[in-house]
Amino acid sequence: MIPIGRGQRELIIGDRSTGKTTICIDATLSQARLNKAAETAGDKDYRPSLLHLRCDRSKAIQHRARIITVLENAGALPYTIIVASPASDSATNQYLAPFAGAAMGEWFMDNGMDALIVYDDLSKHAVA
Numbered sequence: 001m002i003p004i005g006r007g008q009r010e011l012i013i014g015d016r017s018t019g020k021t022t023i024c025i026d027a028t029l030s031q032a033r034l035n036k037a038a039e040t041a042g043d044k045d046y047r048p049s050l051l052h053l054r055c056d057r058s059k060a061i062q063h064r065a066r067i068i069t070v071l072e073n074a075g076a077l078p079y080t081i082i083v084a085s086p087a088s089d090s091a092t093n094q095y096l097a098p099f100a101g102a103a104m105g106e107w108f109m110d111n112g113m114d115a116l117i118v119y120d121d122l123s124k125h126a127v128a
Contacts, residue, residue: 024118025070031116032076049079049114061086 012020031049038046064084071077081104085097098119105115 021067021120024120025067027116028071028080028118029074029076032071032074032079035079036075047114049116 012023014020034046035048038048064082064086068077068082071080081101083097083101083104085094087094089097101117101119105117108115
């Protein structure tokens, strides 16, 4: 595993069912735990990662619901924005979803905040 610092990008590639999404969820949960611990301790010097943005496109509805449940149970949902464009959406929405997520991440960045953006499965974006 390679630690990812602020401003870095990491591409996670692999075959089906190798745990790519799990790695991204674990990163989100880990960051949410750090945010909560700093808030609880009242640490004024801690700079929280306020946005964990998941651009989730081609996953089945049940899989997306399971991810949301995991984030909610772990208390990470207050730090998360989910931009989802399922296969039933129009081609325009499927095409624009990742760009909308990037725009939201840039807004947080431009306002002095940190963001972890996860693009989960952009294969349908390529088709659109």
